[in-house]
Amino acid sequence: MACKKCPKKRWKDLSKGAKYAIVLAGCVQLGLQVAALRDLSQRTPAQVNGSKSTWLAASFINFAGPIAYFLRGRKKE
Template sequence: MSVKKKWKDLSPLGKCAIMLAGAVQIALQAAALRDLSKRAPLEVNGPKMAWVAASFINFAGPIAYFMKGRRK
């Protein structure tokens, strides 16, 4: 059975890794939302609002948008 650790119980390296992952997630989502806001609907594969919603799925959503959501 796994035991949940509290923030105060994490090592400094563990805290740093969590903060870095959070910063990367926020940066990816912000970049995806910014790119979506500047693109015309014809430059996006599928509905823009679906990609906006998908961008809120941790890591996978923004990465999927950048890989499959934009037309070249």
Template sequence: MKKHWSELSTGRRCTVVVVGIAQLILQGVALRDIAKRTPAQVNGPKAGWVAASFINFFGPLAYFAMGRKKSD
């Protein structure tokens, strides 16, 4: 059953806010890293990784796991 914001307990509201902030921070760090790297330092197109970073936690985590080329 879907609840409205006003129906959530204070603890649940805090959890939603903290998770939302964590998502925004993770996405911001990923976007900053993508912007600082050259295309040669990224696996695949940079624009694709920028778009993927908007997929909740999965996009930024996927970028950090698979999108960056390992430096030698």
């Protein structure tokens, strides 16, 4: 719930630094997700800890999903 004393900021109200940080974070998130999805698609179910469909869904959780996949989802070869 938004604070009545804190009006919503619009994109045009943000500083250049804040805009840059948001775009950079979005690019990092997208890069992590693409990398996780690509890696997941190239692995067999035997090479993945747990269900591939579960990791597929988890990859859509911002930052945490793809990072968790790379740390816990892939079996060490």
